[in-house]
Structure formats: structure tokens, C-alpha cells
Amino acid sequence: MLKNINESRKQQLEELESFTNAINEKIANIVETLGWTVESVTNMDKEYLTCPYDPSHRLTEKSLNDHLASCQWKAEGYGKLDVPLSEPFFPTDSPLCIKIDKQLQEQILKKAKEQNPAMQIGMGERLVPRTSDRIVIDFTRDERKAIYDYVIANTAKPNIGEDITNINNL
Numbered sequence: 798m799l800k801n802i803n804e805s806r807k808q809q810l811e812e813l814e815s816f817t818n819a820i821n822e823k824i825a826n827i828v829e830t831l832g833w834t835v836e837s838v839t840n841m842d843k844e845y846l847t848c849p850y851d852p853s854h855r856l857t858e859k860s861l862n863d864h865l866a867s868c869q870w871k872a873e874g875y876g877k878l879d880v881p882l883s884e885p886f887f888p889t890d891s892p893l894c895i896k897i898d899k900q901l902q903e904q905i906l907k908k909a910k911e912q913n914p915a916m917q918i919g920m921g922e923r924l925v926p927r928t929s930d931r932i933v934i935d936f937t938r939d940e941r942k943a944i945y946d947y948v949i950a951n952t953a954k955p956n957i958g959e960d961i962t963n964i965n966n967l
């Protein structure tokens with residue numbers, strides 16, 4: 798009995814082998830007709846990357862950045878009509894500029910809540926807002942104030958001139 802099973806498995810294996818050989822030969826013929834090589838075709842496949850927001854999206858390295866930006870936009874629930882917040886005029890390492898990522902945002906809100914337990918906290922996950930609408934919808938007034946205060950406290954003040962700051966000069 799065991800011998801029979803082994804025999805039939807062996808036969809199956811042989812059939813499978815001859816099938817894959819035939820297919821490989823066919824592929825090699827097709828690729829050759831097109832003037833390519835099997836290596837160039839299989840390497841090309843490896844260059845595809847998978848989108849972190851949707852694994853069914855396969856991307857080339859070239860299209861990666863544009864795709865990630867638009868796919869993340871969609872993944873975070875924004876639509877075509879949403880207007881993104883403007884990009885900062887100053888470079889991100891400028892003392893006049895601050896970049897708030899998710900971690901920093903959480904820290905700011907957590908610290909503000911510790912300092913003022915009466916502070917109103919919103920519901921759900923707080924993604925870093927990308928539109929002004931989202932800032933108003935996702936964050937309570939207290940949270941917006943906490944983030945605003947943090948930004949003011951941690952960025953250099955622009956020089957707006959003494960004429961305006963000194964009321965006696967008016």
C-alpha cells in the first residue's frame with residue numbers, strides 16, 4: 798500500500814516537473830520573442846513596492862512619493878474637495894517654524910491635561926490635522942489652545958518692529 802502511494806507521488810512529481818519545465822520553456826520563448834531575458838522580467842517584478850496604506854496597491858519606486866501622499870490623504874478620510882493646510886513659508890529647521898507630528902501632538906495634549914485636569918478632551922484617535930476643517934472638528938477649543946500655546950512658547954518671535962510693539966510710538 799505504502800509502496801503504491803510512493804509510486805503515485807513520484808509519478809505526480811514527475812508530471813509536475815515536466816509541466817513546469819514546459820511552462821518555463823514557453824515563458825523563455827515568449828520573452829525571447831519580445832527581445833527580453835527571463836532575468837530582466839523577474840527583476841522588474843521585484844522592483845514593485847507595496848503601499849503601506851493598502852497592500853493591494855503595487856508601486857514602482859518612481860511613483861512611490863506621489864502615491865503615498867495621495868493614498869495617506871484618502872486613508873485619513875480626506876476627499877478631493879478638502880483643501881490642505883498651506884506649507885510653511887520657513888524651512889522646517891527655522892526657529893520660527895515648528896513641525897508637530899503625532900507623537901509631539903500627543904505629548905502636548907497630555908501635558909496640558911495634566912496641568913489643567915478640567916481641560917476638555919476630544920474623542921477618538923487624534924491624527925495630525927491636514928486641513929483647517931479637521932482642526933476644528935477633531936480638537937476641542939481647549940486642545941487647540943494647548944497646541945497654540947505650545948507653538949508660541951517654542952518658536953522664536955518674528956521681529957515685527959518697535960513701531961507696532963511700543964504703543965507710545967503711535
Ligand SMILES: [Zn+2]
Pocket residue numbers: 848849850851854864868
Ligand atoms: Zn496606496
